[in-house]
Amino acid sequence: MAVVEELIREEENGSLSFGNYELESKTKKDGFIYNGDSYKIKTFNEITKLERNGLFVYESVPGTAVHGFMTNGEKVVMSVEGNNDAQVTLELEPETEYKVHVNDVYVGKMKTNLGGKLVISVELEASESVNIIVEKQ
Secondary structure: OOOOOOOEEEOOOOOEEEOOOOOOOOEEEEEEEEOOEEEEEEEOOOOEEEEEOOEEEEEEEOOOEEEEEEEOOOEEEEEEEOOOOEEEEEEOOOOOEEEEEEOOEEEEEEEOOOOOEEEEEEOOOOOOEEEEEEEEO
16 A cells, blocks of 8 residues: 555545545645535645544554545544554444454454544554554443
8 A cells, every 4th residue: 555645535445535644734625525514634754634624534643644544423544654663543323332344353352532533553664565454242
């Protein structure tokens, strides 16, 4: 896999790919329409942030590239890559328990906070991606 040069795109399978952790300065793209929603991406080597209709969806520190991002309200699936270990934050349902898998390994149940945020730490190495599945209990 590689960074998303155009910052955000829809894949043939209907998923989203976004983010470019190789950029030295913050770059953004606004107004990307996907499934009737408007997306905004801000990305560079320090952070990658995705918003849908002005609301938080995804953030990583430092920046990452995300491939195959799909969500249906019950489950989030994606592959994440970057140069360094990252903290990934997702916006989900508030005060809800989720099962988390990283590279097909069950890492446990996690509960979102009052704002619906779930934070996952992932170990990343250059040119390798990590598969993440977050599923509602």
